Amino acid sequence: MSSPSSSSALHRVALCGNPNTGKTTLFNALTGSQARVGNYPGVTVERRHGLLRGRDDVDVVDVPGTYSLTARSADEQIALDVLLGVDDGGRPGPRPALVVVCVDATQLARSCYLLIQAQELGARCLVALTMVDEAGDAAPDPAALARALACPVVPVVARSGQGVDELRAAIGRALAEPPPPVPLRWTPSPALVEKLARVRAAFPDAWPVSDGLALWALASIGDDELDHIPPAVRAAVAVAAPDARDDDEAVLGRWAWLDAHVAPLAERPPDRRLTDRLDRVLLHRGLGLVVFAAVMFVMFMSLFAWADPAITLVEDLFAWVGGHARTALPDGVVEDFVVDGLIAGVGSVLVFLPQILLLFFLLGLLEDFGYLARVAYLMDRIMRSMNLHGRAFVPMLSGFACAVPAIMATRTMERQRDRTLTMLVIPLMTCSARLPVYTLVIAALFPVGSFGGLSTQSLLMVAMYGFSVVTALIAAWVLSRTVRPLRARRLPFVIELPPYRAPRLRDVLRMMWTKASMFLREAGTVILVCTIALWALLYFPRELPAEAPRYDDLIAAASARDAADEVTVLERARDQALLEHSYGARMGKAIEPAIEPLGFDWKIGVGIIGAFAAREVFVATMGVIYGAGDDEASLRDRLRDERTSAGARAYPPLAGLSLMVFFALACQCMSTVAVVKRETGGYRWPLFLVAYMTALAYAASLLVFQLGTLLGF
Amino acid sequence: MSSLADVGRHVPVTIASVDGERSFRRRLMEMGLVPGTRVTVTNVAPLGDPLEIEVRRGRLSIRRHEAAHILVTR
Numbered sequence: 001m002s003s004p005s006s007s008s009a010l011h012r013v014a015l016c017g018n019p020n021t022g023k024t025t026l027f028n029a030l031t032g033s034q035a036r037v038g039n040y041p042g043v044t045v046e047r048r049h050g051l052l053r054g055r056d057d058v059d060v061v062d063v064p065g066t067y068s069l070t071a072r073s074a075d076e077q078i079a080l081d082v083l084l085g086v087d088d089g090g091r092p093g094p095r096p097a098l099v100v101v102c103v104d105a106t107q108l109a110r111s112c113y114l115l116i117q118a119q120e121l122g123a124r125c126l127v128a129l130t131m132v133d134e135a136g137d138a139a140p141d142p143a144a145l146a147r148a149l150a151c152p153v154v155p156v157v158a159r160s161g162q163g164v165d166e167l168r169a170a171i172g173r174a175l176a177e178p179p180p181p182v183p184l185r186w187t188p189s190p191a192l193v194e195k196l197a198r199v200r201a202a203f204p205d206a207w208p209v210s211d212g213l214a215l216w217a218l219a220s221i222g223d224d225e226l227d228h229i230p231p232a233v234r235a236a237v238a239v240a241a242p243d244a245r246d247d248d249e250a251v252l253g254r255w256a257w258l259d260a261h262v263a264p265l266a267e268r269p270p271d272r273r274l275t276d277r278l279d280r281v282l283l284h285r286g287l288g289l290v291v292f293a294a295v296m297f298v299m300f301m302s303l304f305a306w307a308d309p310a311i312t313l314v315e316d317l318f319a320w321v322g323g324h325a326r327t328a329l330p331d332g333v334v335e336d337f338v339v340d341g342l343i344a345g346v347g348s349v350l351v352f353l354p355q356i357l358l359l360f361f362l363l364g365l366l367e368d369f370g371y372l373a374r375v376a377y378l379m380d381r382i383m384r385s386m387n388l389h390g391r392a393f394v395p396m397l398s399g400f401a402c403a404v405p406a407i408m409a410t411r412t413m414e415r416q417r418d419r420t421l422t423m424l425v426i427p428l429m430t431c432s433a434r435l436p437v438y439t440l441v442i443a444a445l446f447p448v449g450s451f452g453g454l455s456t457q458s459l460l461m462v463a464m465y466g467f468s469v470v471t472a473l474i475a476a477w478v479l480s481r482t483v484r485p486l487r488a489r490r491l492p493f494v495i496e497l498p499p500y501r502a503p504r505l506r507d508v509l510r511m512m513w514t515k516a517s518m519f520l521r522e523a524g525t526v527i528l529v530c531t532i533a534l535w536a537l538l539y540f541p542r543e544l545p546a547e548a549p550r551y552d553d554l555i556a557a558a559s560a561r562d563a564a565d566e567v568t569v570l571e572r573a574r575d576q577a578l579l580e581h582s583y584g585a586r587m588g589k590a591i592e593p594a595i596e597p598l599g600f601d602w603k604i605g606v607g608i609i610g611a612f613a614a615r616e617v618f619v620a621t622m623g624v625i626y627g628a629g630d631d632e633a634s635l636r637d638r639l640r641d642e643r644t645s646a647g648a649r650a651y652p653p654l655a656g657l658s659l660m661v662f663f664a665l666a667c668q669c670m671s672t673v674a675v676v677k678r679e680t681g682g683y684r685w686p687l688f689l690v691a692y693m694t695a696l697a698y699a700a701s702l703l704v705f706q707l708g709t710l711l712g713f
Numbered sequence: 714m715s716s717l718a719d720v721g722r723h724v725p726v727t728i729a730s731v732d733g734e735r736s737f738r739r740r741l742m743e744m745g746l747v748p749g750t751r752v753t754v755t756n757v758a759p760l761g762d763p764l765e766i767e768v769r770r771g772r773l774s775i776r777r778h779e780a781a782h783i784l785v786t787r
Contacts, residue, residue: 068743072736110745110769219739244735251742255750269770285759377774381760384776492740492779497765497772 011058011175012094014082015128016118017102018111019065019414020370020498022130025158025507026102027062030168035062037514045075046411046514052168058175061096064414067110069117070219074227075416080216083123084207086228092206098174099123100167105135105155106270106499108145109255109263115149116185116254120212124179127153128167133160134499140265148261150182159504184211186253195240202236215250218242275370275499282374292378295371296397299362303355303401304432310354318347336539337532345531348614349524352404352671353516359398359405360515363412364508366394370500372412377497386473387480387488388425389418390495396422396472399429400465403672404523407679408515420680421486424479424689427672428472428665430465433615437663438464440619444636445656460660468664475696483688519675526674534613534670538584538606538621544577551577568629576627584609585625598662598698599655599705601644612668654713658705666697717752717766717780725753726785733782745769746783 015030017023027035027048035050045064052058063082064075071077080086085095101115118125127146132139132155139155146153154170156163188196188211196214207213221229221237282288322339329335366372376390383390391413398406406426410419442457449456480486544551551574558566579585588605595605603625610621620630626642628635642650651659667673667690677686720726728750731738745768746752755772756765763776 068740070739070743107769107771110771113743113745223736244738247735247739247742251739252747255742255745255747263769266770272772279756283756283758283765289759373774377758377763377765378760380774380776381758381762384762492737493763493774493776494741494744494779495774497774 010094011098012085012096013052013058013060013098013100013171013175014063014096014123015060015100015102016063016079016083016114017065017128017130018067018104018107018114018496020496021065021102021104021107021111022158023062023065023102024511025504026128026130026156026164026167027060028507028510029158029161029164031060033510037518045078052171054168055172058171060100066114068114069121069216071216071224071226072220073225073416075414077220077226080121083118083121084213095208097124098171099125100128100171101125102130103127103145103153105129105132105139105266108140108266109258112149112258112262113254115151116258117212117216119149119151119182120184120210120215122208122210122212124174125149125151125182126170126174127151129153129155130158133157133162134501135266135270138266138268138270145262145265148265150180185257186250188249188253192246192249195242195246198240199233199236202230202232204230204232218246219250270499272499278500279374279497282371283377288378292375295366296394299359299394300397300400302358302362303398303405307354307358307401311351314347314351314354318343318350322347333542337535340539341532341535344535345528348531348671349520349527352402352519355402356405356408356516356519357512359409360512361508363394363409364511365503367412368501368503368508370498373495373497376495380493384493386476388422388476389413389415389493392418392422396426396429399426399431399472402431402433403427403429403669404519404675407672407675408519410679417486417488420685421476421480423676423679423685424486424692425472425476427667427669427689427693428468428475430468430664431615431669433669434464434663436616436619437611438660440622440632440636440639441656441660444639445651446653464660464664467661471665471696479692518678522678523671523674526677527671530670530674531613534584534610536583537587538579538582538610540583541581542578544581548577549573572624572627572629575624575629579606579621579624597706598701599651599658600662601650604659608662608666608668611663612670614671615663615669618663652713654705654708657708658701661704662697662701664697665693665700667693714784714786717754717775717783717785718764718777719781720754720785722754722757724787725751726787727751729784729786731783733779737779738782741779741783744773745771752783752785 015023015027030052031050032053035048038047048062049059052060061082063079066076066079069080069083071080083096083099085093099118101118103111103115115125115127127149129139129142129145142153142155152170152174154163154167156167158164195218196211199214199217200209200211203209203213217233217237218240219242220226221234222242282291322343325343326335326339329338363372366375372391372394375393379393380390383392392410394412395406395409398409403426406429407423410422413419413422438461442460446457446460451459480488551570555567555570555574558570585602585606587609588602591605592602603622606625607618607621611618619632619635622639623630623632623635626635626638628638639651644650673686673690676689677683680686714729717726728746728748730748731741731746750768753767754764755767758765763774764780766773766775
């Protein structure tokens with residue numbers, strides 16, 4: 001990502017505000033279509049910035065929505081870092097010349113709290129008074145508000161663009177004029193003054209000497225997870241020993257001022273009749289849950305079934321391109337690399353796009369409408385019992401379709417801890433890529449029968465779904481109790497239930513496109529490289545032992561005789577022999593002693609290695625290894641008829657169950673790993689994910705197979 | 714004096730004090746739940762928790778055990 005801050009002529013303007021104040025819409029209106037989206041380092045919070053439309057010397061930075069600048073975790077610290085101009089990795093950079101604070105006209109006093117904190121830090125502020133259309137004649141008089149807050153106020157309706165030109169002009173004027181000094185709005189006690197002076201004295205040179213920042217340090221530092229706080233400041237805060245009385249002074253002081261000077265400017269409460277009417281249905285004890293189930297069903301079906309034609313289209317397109325490349329290129333390694341490695345690899349990245357686009361389209365609509373906050377409200381009771389956030393419900397549900405978009409959807413949660421915990425359990429949900437594996441194993445290894453009028457085979461499938469939900473919830477509970485960074489904090493879970501608003505299609509589509517392009521850019525490359533590496537593993541060395549039949553000559557002879565069936569058989573036998581001698585198969589044989597106690601032989605081992613590209617690849621790998629090609633019926637027969645050297649069934653139903661348990665719990669999906677790496681900004685969590693899921697899968701399959709054997713199954 | 718978790722729906726009350734661990738109570742207070750503020754429990758989630766409250770013209774969702782830290786008077 002390029003960093004415009006390197007140019008000295010550039011003015012930086014920070015755009016901040018509470019959540020749900022129309023900040024994103026305003027940012028889009030101010031910057032037009034040229035905004036850049038990246039990540040803050042180390043935390044998965046989007047860093048959006050772009051040039052102010054019509055001004056190539058003003059860079060607008062979107063600060064993540066927040067109610068207060070006080071921070072306890074690294075992601076909450078971002079707002080302060082932007083206002084202080086602390087750049088990536090804690091280096092001091094240019095401080096923003098201006099802070100534009102979105103103040104919701106319907107929530108006047110509440111949204112001015114953040115403004116007061118920014119002013120205490122010595123920031124030059126400008127108020128964008130949003131939602132004036134919703135407030136109607138209950139909106140405050142901008143001139144009176146400007147006098148009270150000692151900064152310019154511009155009313156805007158970001159959705160329609162009304163007032164945006166005036167806001168841009170006001171930003172230009174504010175940048176040109178010297179800012180008026182804003183005194184503290186409340187009087188600290190002598191004891192607090194002393195503490196502030198002590199902390200201020202320990203500030204590094206790059207920090208502004210302000211009481212506001214000293215207050216921030218007193219409130220934020222101590223029992224925190226903040227980054228790059230100088231040790232001297234930490235030490236000074238420890239000596240000052242701030243307590244709840246200091247918090248009271250500052251917080252109550254600000255509110256007292258707001259109640260006296262700002263709250264009276266909005267005389268009448270906003271009209272919430274429409275929202276109240278909708279909530280009477282959507283949050284109703286019975287009806288609300290019915291609507292909720294219906295909405296979730298639509299989300300689930302859209303990912304599970306409706307995205308299917310688009311997914312098939314992508315697959316067919318790449319098969320078609322691959323087919324043409326195969327005819328165009330001369331036979332050999334290059335041809336196989338281009339078709340099976342490169343083209344198939346790009347296809348395996350793009351195949352995620354339909355679900356990602358669809359999920360974020362629906363999420364964007366629901367978020368903007370105000371329903372996602374209600375989902376958290378409705379589901380909090382259930383999710384909380386597993387120490388999960390109420391908002392984890394939608395991502396976990398999406399996990400039934402595919403973990404990749406589901407993990408990306410964890411961004412709707414504001415805390416890093418909630419996001420990480422959810423990401424770690426989503427891959428346990430039965431994604432659609434497991435279905436072909438379960439279908440094959442159930443059809444091949446389990447006898448047809450019925451139980452209570454239902455076929456045992458379909459009951460097994462349902463059982464696998466149930467198993468995945470239970471393990472995901474238990475895993476969340478255990479992880480949140482054992483892994484320190486995932487422990488539930490005692491912080492309140494207070495979320496806002498915003499008024500219902502019509503979603504703005506342009507913002508939704510823009511967000512959808514941003515997500516998709518970030519996925520392609522950052523996770524896509526990793527997935528492509530892994531696909532090619534796995535292809536090479538199962539392709540090379542491309543040599544057969546000397547005693548093997550000379551397949552190529554035999555195939556040539558058979559095709560000369562026009563014996564098409566014989567050609568197919570010979571080609572399958574050749575591919576089988578080549579795969580058996582590939583590096584991947586050697587790895588499969590090497591791990592055979594380790595997986596034997598689970599009931600697997602080296603052939604399953606190769607299938608498991610190949611499945612790391614995507615779980616459904618297991619079916620194709622087994623097809624090649626059993627010389628069945630893509631004929632699934634014949635593969636099923638061969639799996640059923642496979643015998644060990646002792647003559648017993650190589651895969652009894654118990655081995656099938658063990659295999660399904662393994663597939664349910666193991667993290668054999670490099671796309672998931674790539675997306676977790678991208679979403680957590682490092683290798684720590686993806687490695688942890690692979691380690692814990694593999695250990696869990698191994699232990700559970702071992703238990704199933706050994707216990708089953710012991711019980712005589 | 715009772716806590717916010719015990720008051721009935723649509724009964725306006727006034728916050729008397731907020732207790733709990735330091736960063737916990739500060740977070741609540743910064744969202745506007747300070748002593749002297751009028752609060753009303755407007756709804757209870759279908760599963761019995763959390764509560765929907767109206768405070769400073771906004772609607773917030775708060776868990777029962779958190780609301781228990783907010784003492785209120787009629």
